Amino acid sequence: MDQLIQDKLSKEEIFETLHQFITEVIGEEFVEEMDITPASSFTKDLEMDSIEIVAFSEKVKNHFGSNIDFTGWLSNMDLDEIIQLKLENIINYIQECQ
Amino acid sequence: MARFLFVVPPFFGHISPTLSVGASLIANGHEVAWTGLIPLADKHIPEGGRYILPEAELSPHQEEIARILKRQDDGPSLSGPEVMKLALEETYIPFAHIMVPGVLRVADEFQPDVIVNDCITFAGALAAHLKGIPCVTTTPVPPDVMGDTASSAPKIFEWQQNLIKGLQRELGIYTEEFVIHSHEMNIVFTSKEFAGFPEPDPHMKFVGPVKGRPNDTPFDWERLEKATTPKVFVSLGTLLVDIRKEFFLKLIEAFGNEPITIVAATDPSVIDEWPENFIVQGFVPQADIIPKMDAVICHGGFNTVNDTFMNGLPMLITPIAYDHFHTAALIENAGCGIKVRYKRLRVPDVKNAMRELLENPQYRNAAQHIRDTFNAAGGNAKAVSLLEDFAIANRVTETA
Numbered sequence: 001m002d003q004l005i006q007d008k009l010s011k012e013e014i015f016e017t018l019h020q021f022i023t024e025v026i027g028e029e030f031v032e033e034m035d036i037t038p039a040s041s042f043t044k045d046l047e048m049d050s051i052e053i054v055a056f057s058e059k060v061k062n063h064f065g066s067n068i069d070f071t072g073w074l075s076n077m078d079l080d081e082i083i084q085l086k087l088e089n090i091i092n093y094i095q096e097c098q
Numbered sequence: 099m100a101r102f103l104f105v106v107p108p109f110f111g112h113i114s115p116t117l118s119v120g121a122s123l124i125a126n127g128h129e130v131a132w133t134g135l136i137p138l139a140d141k142h143i144p145e146g147g148r149y150i151l152p153e154a155e156l157s158p159h160q161e162e163i164a165r166i167l168k169r170q171d172d173g174p175s176l177s178g179p180e181v182m183k184l185a186l187e188e189t190y191i192p193f194a195h196i197m198v199p200g201v202l203r204v205a206d207e208f209q210p211d212v213i214v215n216d217c218i219t220f221a222g223a224l225a226a227h228l229k230g231i232p233c234v235t236t237t238p239v240p241p242d243v244m245g246d247t248a249s250s251a252p253k254i255f256e257w258q259q260n261l262i263k264g265l266q267r268e269l270g271i272y273t274e275e276f277v278i279h280s281h282e283m284n285i286v287f288t289s290k291e292f293a294g295f296p297e298p299d300p301h302m303k304f305v306g307p308v309k310g311r312p313n314d315t316p317f318d319w320e321r322l323e324k325a326t327t328p329k330v331f332v333s334l335g336t337l338l339v340d341i342r343k344e345f346f347l348k349l350i351e352a353f354g355n356e357p358i359t360i361v362a363a364t365d366p367s368v369i370d371e372w373p374e375n376f377i378v379q380g381f382v383p384q385a386d387i388i389p390k391m392d393a394v395i396c397h398g399g400f401n402t403v404n405d406t407f408m409n410g411l412p413m414l415i416t417p418i419a420y421d422h423f424h425t426a427a428l429i430e431n432a433g434c435g436i437k438v439r440y441k442r443l444r445v446p447d448v449k450n451a452m453r454e455l456l457e458n459p460q461y462r463n464a465a466q467h468i469r470d471t472f473n474a475a476g477g478n479a480k481a482v483s484l485l486e487d488f489a490i491a492n493r494v495t496e497t498a
Binding site: 026029030043044047049050076077078081082083 | 177178179180182183250251252253254256257423439441442444
């Protein structure tokens with residue numbers, strides 16, 4: 001049980017890691033102008049284009065494990081779900097997959 | 099002699115190639131009319147042609163039309179998925195609803211042998227289907243912007259399908275087949291090589307860009323001729339007014355008083371003081387200027403993209419919204435330019451990209467290859483002969 005709890009990353013830890021990945025993908029100078037929080041919308045606030053999303057999802061996969069199929073998860077969404085997608089949805093998804 | 103009715107949207111980039119092709123059809127003795135959603139200035143309409151605005155059918159929708167047109171200004175600030183919704187659900191589908199009754203009446207009066215609908219102006223093909231009139235579609239942009247959503251994003255594919263089926267059912271069209279475009283002939287104004295369609299369906303006819311209508315706007319040619327440094331043309335097209343200042347401030351930071359000559363097509367008043375090496379003018383004879391340039395910077399509007407590669411020049415493309423990203427990807431695939439996304443525009447990246455474009459011959463070579471594919475596709479003359487052949491092949495045999 002203890003082991004299991006230790007293995008699971010907290011939401012905060014996942015957020016910090018994702019924040020780092022976002023910075024690497026879109027560049028520090030642009031991230032500085034954004035106030036990134038778990039409530040940030042992926043497409044609207046972070047303004048990620050498809051190339052950036054692919055780069056981000058590669059980093060997520062390499063770091064959190066190959067069972068996290070981020071692009072596959074995205075591809076099953078409808079337009080409104082993608083438009084409304086927030087960082088916290090991704091954090092929850094990663095937590096569920098762990 | 100045949101009668102052609104072009105059905106066009108309220109966006110000049112989509113209307114423009116039909117004006118060139120229509121003018122040539124008129125010159126060959128055909129009767130040509132256009133119909134649309136908003137008035138079109140007389141000066142644009144080729145001599146001998148006419149533009150028929152079905153005012154009676156459109157007048158109850160004026161507020162909605164104005165609202166949808168205004169909404170287009172939001173495009174640059176919207177995300178990719180929001181732009182998809184804006185385009186299909188909030189623009190093309192309602193425009194089709196609004197236009198169909200007027201197009202049907204115009205078709206009754208003008209009795210076209212062929213209806214030619216622009217690719218985002220579904221009303222033309224829908225009216226043709228309802229009336230049993232042969233139909234050709236014109237596509238001014240590289241097609242397939244949405245990609246293969248059926249396998250990559252099934253829910254987005256379903257959304258698309260449902261919207262189009264819904265539109266057709268409301269018009270009493272219950273076929274499973276989509277009739278918003280012609281299945282007989284789709285004339286695409288780029289080359290299959292550039293659009294990434296090595297083996298297109300037989301009804302897709304890639305004819306390359308057609309020459310624009312004559313533009314005799316005055317320009318300070320003398321000043322341009324005196325310039326001894328590499329010359330770069332910059333255009334953001336006619337839309338995107340809001341972001342002009344920010345964009346040009348960055349270009350001034352990158353190229354102000356550097357050994358380069360920038361010809362900027364923009365209203366000079368957006369910047370208080372332009373550097374010496376910037377030649378700035380609001381409306382320019384673009385098709386005459388670009389042949390004198392060494393490179394082009396633009397956001398991906400297809401008029402400028404076509405003019406650039408028709409002249410075999412490399413491009414720095416700064417995609418903002420809409421189909422710009424698709425165009426940018428095609429340019430990078432073809433090797434004829436470099437993409438720097440507008441939202442991630444760093445001054446050093448712009449400078450490096452421009453140096454690379456001017457100094458590394460591979461970009462110009464690739465651009466010249468695209469030029470060759472454009473020329474080989476046949477252009478205006480090919481589009482005209484395709485339409486003439488189509489009219490003859492589909493002529494309803496009159497029995498005496």
